[in-house]
Amino acid sequence: MNSPAYRQIASELREAIERGTYPEGAALPKITEIAEQYGIAKQTARAAIAELEAEGLVEVGRRRGTTVRVRPVKQRLTRSRQVFRDERGYYFDPTAQPWNALEPPTITWGPAPRDVAVLLSAAPGEDVLIRDRIMGDVAARKPMQLATSFLPATLSRGTQLAERDTGPGGIYDLLENMGHGPLAWEETVGARMPAPAEAERLGLPKGIPLLRIVRTTKSPDGTVLEVNDTRMPADTFEIGYSITRHPSAVLPN
Amino acid sequence: MNSPAYRQIASELREAIERGTYPEGAALPKITEIAEQYGIAKQTARAAIAELEAEGLVEVGRRRGTTVRVRPVKQRLTRSRQVFRDERGYYFDPTAQPWNALEPPTITWGPAPRDVAVLLSAAPGEDVLIRDRIMGDVAARKPMQLATSFLPATLSRGTQLAERDTGPGGIYDLLENMGHGPLAWEETVGARMPAPAEAERLGLPKGIPLLRIVRTTKSPDGTVLEVNDTRMPADTFEIGYSITRHPSAVLPN
DNA sequence: CAGTGGTCTAGACCACAAC
DNA sequence: TTGTGGTCTAGACCACTGA
CATH class of the missing domain: 1.10.10.10 (Winged helix-like DNA-binding domain superfamily/Winged helix DNA-binding domain)
Incomplete structure (x- = not known):
């Protein structure tokens, strides 16, 4: 009591x-x-x-x-149902973000987190290609997002997918050029507490969870070609989706 | 060091x-x-x-x-871009969920959380209608989601919106019958640590954040008619969205 | 009812950041 | 320089929960 x-x-x-x-x-x-x-x-x-x-x-x-704590004004990531692409690459958010990569991507081989390994159909502990980026406000040198791509080793070993520079269309153009297109994507939003390494890289204070977007890239036959795991502080980001009313306003089937 | x-x-x-x-x-x-x-x-x-x-x-x-900790298998809420409705009400998730309201809704008047008040254009501390529900597995009596609706006092005072029973179409049918339709919705996904009261109601262990979906209901003129704030444990829920490639694959405008 | 974590104290000293 | 929180101890007693 x-x-x-x-x-x-x-x-x-x-x-x-x-x-x-x-x-x-x-x-x-x-x-x-x-x-x-x-x-x-x-x-x-x-x-x-x-x-x-x-x-x-x-x-x-x-x-x-x-x-x-002064709660920061949240940055809204407006997620679209459709991917766009221009000469500079792909956009999953139709709103242009005012920040960019803080450092060149880190490319390593190692095991993926357990839930990502499941999506990739990789054995636990199996090495995959890991492309790790840290995004943020370049002028203020302020980190804002950790974005990590995981690709199957058999798919990417010895290809340009494992190079630092993947060209303007990035890994998605490469995958389509390798004959895996047209690509389809799906994304999942979740949250968890940060590991200490993540908290340090993002300068996260105590008591702030990570918002996590896991985006899966699939080929038309359903094979998972890539998993992108983006983590950001939940006190500064929120993710917006718009909804419309179904014309018939009736559940399908 | x-x-x-x-x-x-x-x-x-x-x-x-x-x-x-x-x-x-x-x-x-x-x-x-x-x-x-x-x-x-x-x-x-x-x-x-x-x-x-x-x-x-x-x-x-x-x-x-x-x-x-044994990480539970996550339940995936598949969010649709379109709202469906049948004789039992509205569905924002086209997948039928196997759980329901654990108790009748609680109806009170009081101030909304600060961020919700902003969405409602309510002054801080101003009383609004609060419809609070707890959803979960009825058989196991296991709470899984806290879902709270906030409506402006001027809109709802003295109407059926403030009654416990709002009929099969719920508050959305009522709002449309009151002449505010056709309704449009928008939703925002975020996360934060639970307050102790929330942790207790959901039986949340330490170290688990809340996933939060804030859904805004608007009339055609842009007035916010309702804000629904749904919180669920981030270790058992994730929210899925599908993405397609834009036909032109080019950024609009 | 016994074994485990949970709370609390009084006091000491350390380490950082703002002045 | 110094005021603030941060860490640590040794020991005591409480309170839950699972056998």
Whole structure:
């Protein structure tokens, strides 16, 4: 019935934040102050703050103290039902994004994450081609997305798919030129907590999940040719889809 | 340069899990064993385990000890670009889902979450109609989704929109009968960590984010008539969209 | 009912970031 | 330089849950 002290204190602070007692950017009491005020050990006060931090509600800094997180304005990725292509490549988002690759792609061979391996019909631990890119605001050197492509080894070994430069149409043009087209795509949106390596690469604060778009490229016979795994901070991105009413307004079949 | 002890221990355990030394469902060493093995205090060992727990990698139970989390098979919600309707109501997912409302909807008046209020053009703190439902597996009494509709007070006060029973076509038929149709929808997918109340209602373990679909209902003149906020555990759900190649394969305009 | 994690303390010292 | 959080300990006791 009774929740522990640190949790009750976290609740009180959470409610105060939601009530607006501590608006965005405002400083919460110092950990030592909380400890003194409630007559508890510093560790216990710290546990309360850690709980709010894990919820993504506050930000803690060494000299700064604890502040209510300022929620960034979300960038909306407008996903289209149709892929477009121009002389510079393919676009899955009809809205042009103002950021680009921060570094040249990293090309390695290694095992894919388990769920990606399943999509590729690769054995667990089997080596595949991994093309890893980090996208972001080039001017501000701010990373925003990790985009990794996985391709079957048998398909890509010794081909230009494993080169750093794949030309303007990228791997999709190459795949079509290799006779695997016309390509079809499908995408899945999910979320999970970042691994520490991902959190570091993206500069992710605690308590922020990753939004994940897994895009699968298929040949007409249904073979999966590529899986693209894009991860981005869920506090700065959201993905928009439009919906229309079916003419008959009746479930098919 | 040097990371703290608890973090190094967490890294070692994380790598062991990824290597398969501890497969899914396997028990990790007990906290007291870790403490003894590394010659550290129990608290420090516990901090290492807490880190893995916050990543959603392990599950901790009182008598059970620490086990590697078994990742459930994800249920795929296949989102359509078109809404369907039959005699039982509207369908945004053409795949019939095997679960339903666990309880009758809760109808209250209160302020909407900040981002929803913005969509509704409601002032912060302004009361709106809140229709809250919890969906899940009725037989197993297992909650799976929290679905909340928000409607402007001026639109819904005193109408059947604020009644528990809205009839077979639900609020969308009502809105169209009130002269606001034909309706159009748009949806946004995002993610965030759950508030404690949400975690409890959904039975969410630590380290699992919420996947969130915010669906906006608009009248032809662009007025937002309703905002539906659906939250579900990101470890059991993913949302699928299909993509086709644009006939001209060229960016429009 | 016993074994496991969960909470809490008092005090010490470390490490970073802002001034 | 120094104020803030960050880590760590040794020990105590609590509270759940599974056998």
